[in-house]
Amino acid sequence: MNIEFLGSNGGIGGTAEFNPGSTCIQVSEAILVDAGTGLAKLTVEQMSKIRHVFLTHAHLDHICCLPLFLANIIGKNNDGPVTIHANSSTLDALQQHVFNQVLWPDFTRLPAHEPQLLQFNTLVSRQVITVDGIELTAFATTHTVPTLGYAIKKAGVHTVFAADTTLTDALVAELQRFSAVDHLILECSFASADEALAIRTGHLTPALIRQLLQRLEQPPQQVWLTHLKPTAVSAIVSELEPSWALVSSH
């Protein structure tokens, strides 16, 4: 992959061979997807270069480092504001429950003088955004809150990150739209024995992933699994297909 997972766990903690850090993907020096605890691995210098954060959804494991990251770079963003790209549900949640002047300052109004720190950009499913020559296509997945996955075309490599989701016809239909996928990254939160819990919480298991892959007319070159709950890692690892790989964070 030509993108880097700073965090790839479905929770905090974890084991030595499966590094801790919740979802945060560094697509380029200036672009992140999600802002989980993996973001904390960046230096302040690296953080100050981030200009775009694409969020999948509002759940804490995907946004918890966003407020602290923004506080770190206040006054250091001389190249312009950080743009948070997300669906309207996610942006509403951030404004109502995070940047609400109680849990954290409203950074869309701070600082009072230039440079502005933060701006929001509302995305809809199937919208395509190009930043620094990298094309990101948002697509709806099936989770407990409105969620977007992202298909990323960077330097000729096509990576599809399906975010938090469970298996539905709608998800299959969205994934069928992408052709010549080099890397398909799927969440695998629970072991197959916990399928009822996985479905109820909008997640996948190895058995559900097998069903999903069988339904894709054009299989991806490589399947990667991420977002394993730390307590489910050993059970999931025992169920892996030889052709699947686990995403590790650094």
Ligand SMILES: [Zn+2]
């Ligand atoms: Zn979630």
Ligand SMILES: [Zn+2]
């Ligand atoms: Zn999650």
